[in-house]
Amino acid sequence: MRQTVVMQIGQILVEQRWVQPAALARALAEQRHTGKRICSLLIARGLLDPDHAAQALANQHNVPGVLQKHLEHRDRALAQLLPAALARASIALPIGRTRTHALIICVRDPRPELT
Known part of the structure; x- marks a missing residue:
């Protein structure tokens, strides 16, 4: 290991x-x-x-x-795709999409046990 x-x-x-x-x-x-x-x-x-x-x-x-420019230029409409309770609990914010249209989500703490 x-x-x-x-x-x-x-x-x-x-x-x-x-x-x-x-x-x-x-x-x-x-x-x-x-x-x-x-x-x-x-x-x-x-x-x-x-x-x-x-x-x-x-x-x-x-x-x-995630840099300031990513937050400033995010697609604000994407916030509707993440349930508000989950966004608050995880301190998460959708900021964009990948080329395959997967949602890119910024979280305050990326440790697996917290996400």
Whole structure:
């Protein structure tokens, strides 16, 4: 059985030079008290670009990332194809279709046990 090593999101952010180590340390200290997600804390403080957060999380989970441009140019009519209760429960948003017309859905947390 092959084991996958998952890097910590902070390590990815620092290695990519998207966040300074000192800023990450402060955000991690705050996270211990608030329980908020590290990327959310850094974005709220203006220390991390949302697209960089998306790229880092995509890298961490080995899934495609959704950038701001994907969200801004999504087909809003597709939202009707996903039941509202499921969309809210999964924090999911349809953003487009593949060439074969399959629905492309963006989710907040792509871990299989949560989808």
